[in-house]
Amino acid sequence: MYTNIKQVQIIVSLLKQYGVRHFVISPGTRHVPLVHAVEMDSFFTCYSVVDERSAGFVALGLAESMDAPVCVVCTSATASCNYLPAMQEAFERHIPLIALTSDRARYQRFHGENQCINQVDMYKPFCKYAVDLPLVKNDEDYWYCNRCVNEALIYQNRNEKGPIQINFLEPLNIRELSTFEVPEIPLTRKINVIESNIDWKKYAQQLAGKKILVICGQYITHTERLKKALRSFNEKYETVITTDYFANVNDDIFIHSPGLDVVLNSSEYRNLKPDIIITYGSKVYSGLGVHYRVEKVPHWYIDEEAIVYDPMHTLQNIFAMSPDMFFEKLAKVSDGVNSKSYYQLWRARLDQINFEIRNFTNYYVIKEVLKYLPEKSTVHTSVLNSMRFTNFCAIPNDVTVIGNICADGIDGALSTFIGQALSTNKIALLVIGDLSYLYDLNEAIGTMPNNIRILLINNNAGAEFHYNISLERISTLNLHIAAAHHNQFKEISTMSGLEYWKVTSADELEKVVSLFFQPSEQPILLEAITDADTDGRELRSMLARNRKKIALSMRVKNKLTRMIKKL
Numbered sequence: 120m121y122t123n124i125k126q127v128q129i130i131v132s133l134l135k136q137y138g139v140r141h142f143v144i145s146p147g148t149r150h151v152p153l154v155h156a157v158e159m160d161s162f163f164t165c166y167s168v169v170d171e172r173s174a175g176f177v178a179l180g181l182a183e184s185m186d187a188p189v190c191v192v193c194t195s196a197t198a199s200c201n202y203l204p205a206m207q208e209a210f211e212r213h214i215p216l217i218a219l220t221s222d223r224a225r226y227q228r229f230h231g232e233n234q235c236i237n238q239v240d241m242y243k244p245f246c247k248y249a250v251d252l253p254l255v256k257n258d259e260d261y262w263y264c265n266r267c268v269n270e271a272l273i274y275q276n277r278n279e280k281g282p283i284q285i286n287f288l289e290p291l292n293i294r295e296l297s298t299f300e301v302p303e304i305p306l307t308r309k310i311n312v313i314e315s316n317i318d319w320k321k322y323a324q325q326l327a328g329k330k331i332l333v334i335c336g337q338y339i340t341h342t343e344r345l346k347k348a349l350r351s352f353n354e355k356y357e358t359v360i361t362t363d364y365f366a367n368v369n370d371d372i373f374i375h376s377p378g379l380d381v382v383l384n385s386s387e388y389r390n391l392k393p394d395i396i397i398t399y400g401s402k403v404y405s406g407l408g409v410h411y412r413v414e415k416v417p418h419w420y421i422d423e424e425a426i427v428y429d430p431m432h433t434l435q436n437i438f439a440m441s442p443d444m445f446f447e448k449l450a451k452v453s454d455g456v457n458s459k460s461y462y463q464l465w466r467a468r469l470d471q472i473n474f475e476i477r478n479f480t481n482y483y484v485i486k487e488v489l490k491y492l493p494e495k496s497t498v499h500t501s502v503l504n505s506m507r508f509t510n511f512c513a514i515p516n517d518v519t520v521i522g523n524i525c526a527d528g529i530d531g532a533l534s535t536f537i538g539q540a541l542s543t544n545k546i547a548l549l550v551i552g553d554l555s556y557l558y559d560l561n562e563a564i565g566t567m568p569n570n571i572r573i574l575l576i577n578n579n580a581g582a583e584f585h586y587n588i589s590l591e592r593i594s595t596l597n598l599h600i601a602a603a604h605h606n607q608f609k610e611i612s613t614m615s616g617l618e619y620w621k622v623t624s625a626d627e628l629e630k631v632v633s634l635f636f637q638p639s640e641q642p643i644l645l646e647a648i649t650d651a652d653t654d655g656r657e658l659r660s661m662l663a664r665n666r667k668k669i670a671l672s673m674r675v676k677n678k679l680t681r682m683i684k685k686l
């Protein structure tokens with residue numbers, strides 16, 4: 120019988136699946152559930168060494184001579200400190216030691232608990248990767264714990280091998296230490312790293328006849344080779360390939376899907392549900408995949424560095440190769456044909472989306488201005504609204520769209536934009552909100568070349584919060600959450616050598632918008648004054664107009680009618 124503790128079950132199941140067989144064990148209490156699990160399982164070979172310092176070196180010798188990873192496991196506090204010399208030696212010599220250090224639960228640490236020191240990251244300079252596992256109390260903890268152990272075991276073997284630390288917890292209830300009721304350790308998810316020298320037919324078979332949603336993320340250069348590979352893949356498999364402007368992919372093969380993720384209702388999500396999701400690129404902006412988390416759609420991720428990226432919580436395979444190779448190889452070994460029926464489902468729903476806007480708002484201004492973008496220009500946007508609305512507009516293929524999308528900070532949009540604009544003669548447009556502009560104002564008095572255009576949407580607050588929270592829900596919203604102010608930017612613009620234009624209505628905008636990108640001696644800042652509350656409300660109602668009501672079955676309808684009658 121084995122322990123009921125899920126955290127330990129995950130460790131044991133994964134060590135087996137990764138083929139880690141050898142354990143050097145030192146005596147103690149806190150690691151009992153793990154020790155008893157491995158000593159009872161004939162898969163593992165265990166050695167007993169009292170002194171943890173010696174245990175570390177015994178494991179080092181074993182790992183080196185077998186050229187295989189070896190675990191050392193001990194109780195907490197100074198016991199774990201004694202692994203340090205062996206960890207340092209393993210780090211320098213690229214030997215795969217696995218230090219399994221047992222610990223107290225996070226919220227017990229440093230409050231009078233006995234035998235408790237800070238073990239988190241304790242071997243830091245001498246450790247390839249370290250994880251501090253959570254107590255597993257729900258599905259989210261289970262996923263996180265599984266992901267951490269997978270990460271540690273994957274990263275141990277990438278490039279040069281080396282030591283890793285897995286800090287795990289003793290149970291809160293002392294009786295659980297010696298409770299063994301589970302006949303078998305349940306199998307947990309192993310995230311597979313797949314290298315390029317594989318039997319591609321095996322993976323092609325897994326995709327054949329399946330509905331495949333490819334989500335293309337950011338910061339991938341879409342070379343001609345990659346586009347060709349995607350096209351060939353798309354011809355052979357039932358594929359939908361979605362993206363947004365920030366991926367800069369510019370090819371008809373991609374379905375441009377921004378906004379879709381926030382308007383689909385649950386039954387539409389089910390209707391469009393893929394059998395598998397494939398992603399590549401450093402940040403997948405689209406929320407589509409995350410919606411499929413609950414539906415447990417398997418996920419394949421393509422990344423040369425084999426970084427674990429698991430936003431859907433269903434990552435199955437990481438293909439450690441370029442996307443070009445992945446799509447090329449799979450296209451080559453398949454003789455299937457894309458019937459386009461899955462694609463048509465998506466196309467039909469996307470064609471119903473109408474993001475028109477009539478009232479003068481932040482979105483209205485951005486949409487009108489972007490209509491005049493010149494060829495081959497660059498658009499940089501600050502985060503959230505500016506980014507969201509840019510994605511809702513029609514942007515020509517040869518325009519480059521950028522933003523500080525990964526950390527989503529409002530701090531550096533202007534500075535980053537200036538850096539980008541300095542390296543091109545073409546028009547460089549910044550779409551920015553007033554708080555983001557205020558934040559980065561130091562840069563507004565720096566050097567500005569005349570190819571710069573700044574569209575500053577000044578709604579005198581963080582309109583994002585008027586959209587996602589609203590004054591109706593928090594009447595004091597403007598005080599601190601949306602940081603309302605009364606500033607306008609004429610003086611500071613003139614100081615920084617910008618020609619200053621201001622519009623407060625659709626009519627005023629119409630008069631100047633076609634001139635905004637015309638050649639000019641000076642860089643130009645166009646300040647559009649809108650109202651944050653109206654901006655938020657209009658966005659909410661535009662999205663609501665695009666949502667379909669959930670069709671209720673007759674049974675549910677009758678039940679509801681009966682309930683209403685009873686009231």
Ligand SMILES: Cc1ncc(C[n+]2csc(CCOP(=O)(O)OP(=O)(O)O)c2C)c(N)n1
Pocket residue numbers: 481501502503504505527528529530551552553554555556578580581582583584
């Ligand atoms: C450095 C940093 N601080 C705070 C935030 C939280 N935040 C997200 S959006 C936002 C408001 C942005 O306001 P603004 O630039 O005026 O754009 P708007 O929402 O009005 O479109 C804030 C404060 C953040 N993302 N980054």
